[in-house]
Every structure is written in C-alpha cells, then in structure tokens.
Amino acid sequence: MPPALQTLFEVYAPARFMLACRRRYGPVFTIQGLGTPPLVVLAAPEPVRRLFSLPSRSLSVGRGNAALAPLFGPRSLVLADGAEHQRIRRALMPGLVGAGLDGKADVVRSATLAAASALRPGDRFSALALADRATLCTILEALFGTWRAPADEALRLRLTSMFGDLGSPLKTFGVLIPGLYDRLDRIPAVRRIRSDLAAVDAMLHDRIRTARARGAPAGSLLSRLLAAREADGQPLGAATIRDQLMTVLLAGHETTSAAIAWALHHIQRRPGLRDRLVAGLARGSEDDLVAICHETLRLHPPLTGGLVRELHEPLDLGPWRLPAGTRVLAHGWLVHLDPATHEAPAEFRPERFLDRGPDRAGYLPFGGGHRQCPGQAQALLAMRTVLATLLTSLHLAPLPDRPVRAMRRGGVMVPRGGVMLRVESVLAGPGSGSPAEREACHAVGT
Numbered sequence: 459m460p461p462a463l464q465t466l467f468e469v470y471a472p473a474r475f476m477l478a479c480r481r482r483y484g485p486v487f488t489i490q491g492l493g494t495p496p497l498v499v500l501a502a503p504e505p506v507r508r509l510f511s512l513p514s515r516s517l518s519v520g521r522g523n524a525a526l527a528p529l530f531g532p533r534s535l536v537l538a539d540g541a542e543h544q545r546i547r548r549a550l551m552p553g554l555v556g557a558g559l560d561g562k563a564d565v566v567r568s569a570t571l572a573a574a575s576a577l578r579p580g581d582r583f584s585a586l587a588l589a590d591r592a593t594l595c596t597i598l599e600a601l602f603g604t605w606r607a608p609a610d611e612a613l614r615l616r617l618t619s620m621f622g623d624l625g626s627p628l629k630t631f632g633v634l635i636p637g638l639y640d641r642l643d644r645i646p647a648v649r650r651i652r653s654d655l656a657a658v659d660a661m662l663h664d665r666i667r668t669a670r671a672r673g674a675p676a677g678s679l680l681s682r683l684l685a686a687r688e689a690d691g692q693p694l695g696a697a698t699i700r701d702q703l704m705t706v707l708l709a710g711h712e713t714t715s716a717a718i719a720w721a722l723h724h725i726q727r728r729p730g731l732r733d734r735l736v737a738g739l740a741r742g743s744e745d746d747l748v749a750i751c752h753e754t755l756r757l758h759p760p761l762t763g764g765l766v767r768e769l770h771e772p773l774d775l776g777p778w779r780l781p782a783g784t785r786v787l788a789h790g791w792l793v794h795l796d797p798a799t800h801e802a803p804a805e806f807r808p809e810r811f812l813d814r815g816p817d818r819a820g821y822l823p824f825g826g827g828h829r830q831c832p833g834q835a836q837a838l839l840a841m842r843t844v845l846a847t848l849l850t851s852l853h854l855a856p857l858p859d860r861p862v863r864a865m866r867r868g869g870v871m872v873p874r875g876g877v878m879l880r881v882e883s884v885l886a887g888p889g890s891g892s893p894a895e896r897e898a899c900h901a902v903g904t
C-alpha cells in the first residue's frame with residue numbers, strides 16, 4: 459500500500475488499519491508512512507519482551523521520534539538518549555513516585571471539584587473536557603507547586619487553546635509527517651498553533667526566570683530541574699528546562715484525561731458496575747476502582763504504542779531477524795487485543811483484574827524497558843482520584859448516543875464526542891460555579 463494511503467489510515471482509522479495488518483501479516487509486520495522510513499510493528503508479548511529487555515546502549519529513540527521535536531523541544535527527555543536521558547530522568551523521577559506523590563490525591567480532588575463546580579442537575583457535559591481541565595491543573599501543580607494562581611490560570615488557558623488547535627485528526631498529519639508544519643505556514647490553523655506555542659514558551663521561560671530568582675516550591679518538578687546538572691556540572695540551561703516542562707505537559711495531560719473519559723464511558727453504561735464501585739468506596743475499598751483503571755488502559759491505551767526505537771544491533775525474534783538500523787514500535791494496544799493474551803479481548807471486563815493485577819508481558823499501556831513511562835504512578839493516582847471524586851459527588855447518567863468510537867487527538871486516542879453525560883443529582887461538592895465555568899464544562903473539547 460502506498461505510504462500516503464498508510465498515513466491516511468493511520469490518522470483516520472488507526473484501529474481498523476492496525477488490526478487488519480495484524481490479521482493479515484501476523485505479530486511482526488512493517489508499515490511505512492509518508493516521508494518516514496519503514497517501521498516494524500511488534501504485536502505480541504514475546505517480541506515486545508525481547509525488545510524491552512535490550513540494554514539502553516543497543517537502541518536509541520532520538521531520530522525515530524524526531525517529528526516530536528517542534529512541540530516537545532530538541533532536548534526533551536522523550537528524544538534524549540544515553541547519559542543525557544538518564545540524567546534528566548533521574549532528576550524528574552523522585553517527583554513522580556513514592557513520597558513525591560504525597561498530598562497529590564488532595565490536589566487532584568480539589569482540581570476535580572473545581573472543574574465540576576458549575577454542574578447542576580439537568581446539565582449535560584463532556585467527560586473528556588472535564589477530565590482535561592482537572593488533569594491539566596494537576597500537572598501544573600506537579601510542575602510548579604501551584605495551580606490556582608492567576609499565572610497558572612493564564613498558562614492553563616493558553617495550553618487549552620494549543621491542545622484544542624492540535625486536536626483534530628487532520629492536524630495530526632502535521633505531527634506524523636515530518637516538516638509538514640514548516641511548509642504549511644499560510645494555513646490559519648497552523649499559524650495559530652505556532653502562535654499558541656510561542657505564547658506558551660514565553661510563559662514557561664518567564665516561570666523559569668522567576669524560579670531562578672526567587673526559588674521554586676520544594677518538591678515541584680521545576681525545583682528538581684533547577685537543581686539538576688549537565689555532565690560538566692553546570693546547571694541545565696533555560697531551553698533544556700523548558701523542553702522538560704513541555705514534555706511533562708504534553709506526555710502527562712491528555713493521556714490521563716483520555717483514560718478517565720474512557721473509564722466514565724464504561725462505568726456509566728453499566729449501572730451495576732457503578733453501584734458496586736461506589737459501594738466499595740463507601741467501605742474504603744478501591745478494588746473495583748483499580749480493576750476498572752487497569753481494564754480501561756488495556757482496552758483503550760491512550761498511546762497505542764510506545765516510542766519508536768532504532769536498533770543499534772540486530773534483534774533476533776525467532777523467525778524474524780531485524781538488522782541494526784531498523785526502527786521498531788511495540789504496539790501495546792494490539793498486544794492487549796490478542797485473544798492469546800486476554801480472554802474476550804474486545805470486551806470491557808474489569809473483573810479480569812480483580813483477583814490479580816495485570817500480567818506485565820501482556821499489559822503495556824505505559825510501554826516498557828528503560829523508557830517505560832515515568833508518570834504511571836501519578837497517572838493511576840489521578841485516574842483513581844478523579845473517578846472516585848466525580849462518582850461520589852455527582853449522580854450521572856449517560857446520554858443515549860451511538861457507540862463511541864476512538865479518534866486521534868494529536869497522538870492520543872480519545873473517545874469521539876468526548877463522552878457526553880447528564881447530571882441527575884448533585885450529591886456533594888460541585889454546583890457552585892460561575893456562568894463562565896459552566897460554559898467551560900459544556901465545551902466538548904475534542
């Protein structure tokens with residue numbers, strides 16, 4: 459199939475395209491998009507396990523993901539390799555795990571209640587738009603230690619506008635086809651993305667300057683980046699810090715909100731499940747909630763695959779031998795949908811994770827190996843807390859609609875239409891917001 463057609467399918471019908479390839483060619487196959495080299499896709503646990511167990515010196519990601527550079531920045535963690543990758547990851551990691559997450563559930567709860575504060579009985583709203591708002595506030599707090607100050611609000615609004623501009627499948631072409639944005643500067647949407655990006659950059663640089671002069675709140679990711687050092691012992695430059703701030707914003711925000719919206723979609727369509735979940739929470743048990751989060755990430759991994767890896771040495775996959783220089787993608791979503799890996803894989807069955815957690819080989823929403831998502835503990839905490847807060851403070855009902863399909867928003871798979879819900883009654887918390895906040899909750903935001 460010509461590369462242009464493959465890119466078209468990748469953007470508009472990624473699920474059908476990839477499943478068809480898997481059915482036709484088996485668990486290891488090659489695709490090629492417009493303007494990019496061939497990409498070998500791994501769609502079964504064993505080949506993925508072999509890829510993820512390669513030592514870091516045997517592969518790199520910088521060139522394979524270069525299309526992300528205009529947004530993430532050239533020194534972003536997601537594009538760094540070798541010692542630089544380890545240095546930046548070591549600087550950020552303590553803020554994203556263990557004690558670094560102390561107190562974060564309270565932040566997520568407050569951000570969720572603020573996002574839902576305008577909702578009243580009878581209101582209809584987009585679960586995705588609400589989750590977007592709550593998770594963006596949460597990520598801003600993780601980065602800067604605050605999320606309610608006027609400067610945070612200004613940054614949130616600019617970022618929301620930028621994410622909105624990047625959101626349609628059409629604009630995803632710009633991300634998937636290297637250099638396309640550079641050639642399409644006359645298109646208003648492309649110019650808007652650039653101007654949003656420039657405004658966000660200016661705000662981030664302003665934050666960095668202020669934090670250098672007055673210090674950043676202890677424990678914030680910005681304070682950790684300010685304390686980090688280059689190989690020669692010098693502090694990280696402002697451009698390098700900006701790239702990491704943008705990386706966490708881009709990697710952590712829409713992924714988490716997509717997962718929350720998908721979970722709400724399934725919970726609201728199964729009243730028995732919702733009631734069991736809420737009863738469990740009332741008893742202090744999160745078992746159902748945790749199982750729902752795992753099952754949501756299995757059936758709807760927001761990133762269908764991990765970063766593209768480029769091999770520095772041959773990789774032996776039994777019948778296949780990939781030579782050095784091959785670009786490889788571990789496709790978690792195809793692994794999750796393999797009946798050999800999960801029984802009835804197309805069905806939403808959180809029960810499968812009630813007695814035992816996910817088996818690592820067949821469960822890859824956060825990728826794996828030395829590039830595995832460093833934000834997974836924070837993401838799961840945010841998912842659990844947003845869902846528990848919403849479901850215990852609002853009684854919600856789904857709006858009758860067509861089966862919800864997945865669509866691309868940038869690189870993230872979101873439910874088309876945003877999962878529209880209606881507020882039946884307000885149990886606690888929300889219901890006090892301003893008309894402007896009501897407007898914000900109603901915007902579908904996909």
Ligand code: HEM
Nearest residue numbers: 536709710713714761764765824825826829830831833837
């Ligand atoms: C449900 C939410 C999330 C999902 C599904 C997700 C998924 C992923 C995946 C698949 C990767 C690529 C891993 C690989 O190639 O092996 C990744 C990388 C990454 N994620 Fe997440 N992520 C989520 C939330 C977050 C959050 C909340 C943060 C930060 C606070 C974050 C920060 C990152 C970073 C910085 C990387 C690059 C890591 C590296 O290159 O070393 N993610 N994520």
